[in-house]
Amino acid sequence: MIPLDLAALGARADAMLTELAAISAEPDRLTRLYLTPEHRRAADLVAAWMAAAGLAVREDALATVRGRWEAPSGTRRTLILGSHIDTIIDAGRFDGPLGVIAAIVAVDELRRIGVALPFAVEVCAFGDEEGVRFPTTLLGSSAVAGILDPADLDRTDAYDVSVRAALATYGCDPEAVAAARIAAEDAVGYLEVHIEQGPVLEREGVPLGVVTAIAGATRAVVTVSGEAGHAGTVPMGLRLDALAAASELVLAVERIGHAGAASDLVATVGRMAVRPGAVNVVPGAVELSLDVRASSDAPRRAAMAAIAAAAAEIAARRGVGIDIAVTHDRDTAPCTPAIVDVLSDAVAALGLPPRRLMSGAGHDGQAMAMLTDIGMIFVRCRGGVSHNPAEYASPEDIGLAVAALVRAVEGLAEKERERR
Ligand code: GLV
Ligand code: MN
Numbered sequence: 001m002i003p004l005d006l007a008a009l010g011a012r013a014d015a016m017l018t019e020l021a022a023i024s025a026e027p028d029r030l031t032r033l034y035l036t037p038e039h040r041r042a043a044d045l046v047a048a049w050m051a052a053a054g055l056a057v058r059e060d061a062l063a064t065v066r067g068r069w070e071a072p073s074g075t076r077r078t079l080i081l082g083s084h085i086d087t088i089i090d091a092g093r094f095d096g097p098l099g100v101i102a103a104i105v106a107v108d109e110l111r112r113i114g115v116a117l118p119f120a121v122e123v124c125a126f127g128d129e130e131g132v133r134f135p136t137t138l139l140g141s142s143a144v145a146g147i148l149d150p151a152d153l154d155r156t157d158a159y160d161v162s163v164r165a166a167l168a169t170y171g172c173d174p175e176a177v178a179a180a181r182i183a184a185e186d187a188v189g190y191l192e193v194h195i196e197q198g199p200v201l202e203r204e205g206v207p208l209g210v211v212t213a214i215a216g217a218t219r220a221v222v223t224v225s226g227e228a229g230h231a232g233t234v235p236m237g238l239r240l241d242a243l244a245a246a247s248e249l250v251l252a253v254e255r256i257g258h259a260g261a262a263s264d265l266v267a268t269v270g271r272m273a274v275r276p277g278a279v280n281v282v283p284g285a286v287e288l289s290l291d292v293r294a295s296s297d298a299p300r301r302a303a304m305a306a307i308a309a310a311a312a313e314i315a316a317r318r319g320v321g322i323d324i325a326v327t328h329d330r331d332t333a334p335c336t337p338a339i340v341d342v343l344s345d346a347v348a349a350l351g352l353p354p355r356r357l358m359s360g361a362g363h364d365g366q367a368m369a370m371l372t373d374i375g376m377i378f379v380r381c382r383g384g385v386s387h388n389p390a391e392y393a394s395p396e397d398i399g400l401a402v403a404a405l406v407r408a409v410e411g412l413a414e415k416e417r418e419r420r
C-alpha cells in the first residue's frame, strides 16, 4: 500500500471547500439552491476540478456534474462516488461539498499513485439533495438511480417556476432523463463522504464513522385554508383564521414528535407562509412544511397518521380546511453490510476505530440504494452543529476521510477482481 500524505490531502480539500463556499446567492451567507445561477457557477467550478483531475466531464439531464475515469479494461462496471453541491439557506460549507471534493481529491490521488482499477469510477456532484427550492428532494441521484418520478419535473418553486422550466433555463434537457441512469448491472456501488451533522463522533473523540443506515423521511406541504377578513371588523367568534389553526397544528406536530414510539422520532415544521401576510388582515391561508423522520419506518408512519388525525380535528373544530400533500417519502435505507465492512477496514487501515453509526440526516445514498450497494463515511462535526453556518470539520479529519475513501476504493477493487 503506497503511503498517503494525509496533511496534504486535507489541506487541499479544505482549500477547495473554501473556494466553493464563496459561490452563493448572498454576499454574507452561503445559500446555493438547485438550478440557480450560483448552482451553475458551482457546477462549473466542480467540472473544472474534475477535468483537472483527469476525469471526462459531462452534465446530465438533472444537472448532476459527472466526472468519469474509465477503467483500462474499458468495462462498463462503475463505482460511483459523490454527494451534493446544493445547500440550504444560510448553510455551512461542508454539508454536501465535502463529499464531492473528497471524491475528486481521492480519485486524483489514485490516478497519481497509478492504481489500475478493475472498474470505472464516476464522481457525481448532485443537485437537489436538500429539497429547499422545490418540494422535491434527491432529484439528481434519483435520475442516476433510474427512479425519478416524472411528475417531480412539474413541481414548482415559490415563484411558480417548474423544475422542468428551471432545468431548461439552467442549460439541461429534462427530456434526456433516461440517459442519466446507470444500469444496475453496471453499478459496483456508491460511496459518499459526509460531515456527521451530529455530536456522536466528537463526543467519543473519533474522527471518522461508518454509517450503518440512513433514516427514512417523509416531507409534506400542508395548506391551511381559512377566510381572509378585516382585522378591525370581523369579530373574534366569526373568524376562520388560518394562522391560528396552523399554529395549533405546529404544536401538535411537536407534541407527536415528542411522544413517538421511537426515541429518535423527530417532527419539524421549518417553514410557514402566511397569506396575504398583512398587519390588518385575518390570515386567509397558510402553507407550511412538514418533515418527519425516524431510524425505523413504523414510528414515522405512525407519526404521520397521528399528524393527519390532529389536522382533521383542528380543521373540524375551527371550520378551516387542512390539506396534507406528501412530497417525499423514503424508507430507512440500510447501508450494504459488505460495503460497511470495506469502509470499516479502510478506516481501521488508518489506525482508527471504525465507529459504526446511524445517519439521522437524509443523503443521496437513499436514492442510490435503489440502484446499487451503498456505504458512507462520516467526518467528525464540531459541536454536532450542522445546517448552520458554524458547521465545521477540521482539515486533519478531512485528510483522514479522503485517505479512507482511497483505501475503500482499493478494497472494492480487490473484491471486484475476486468476483471475476
Ligand atoms: C438533508 O440535509 C436533510 O437531511 O434534510
Ligand atoms: Mn447533505
Ligand code: MN
Residues within 6 Å of the ligand: 088, 095, 130, 387
Ligand atoms: Mn443538508
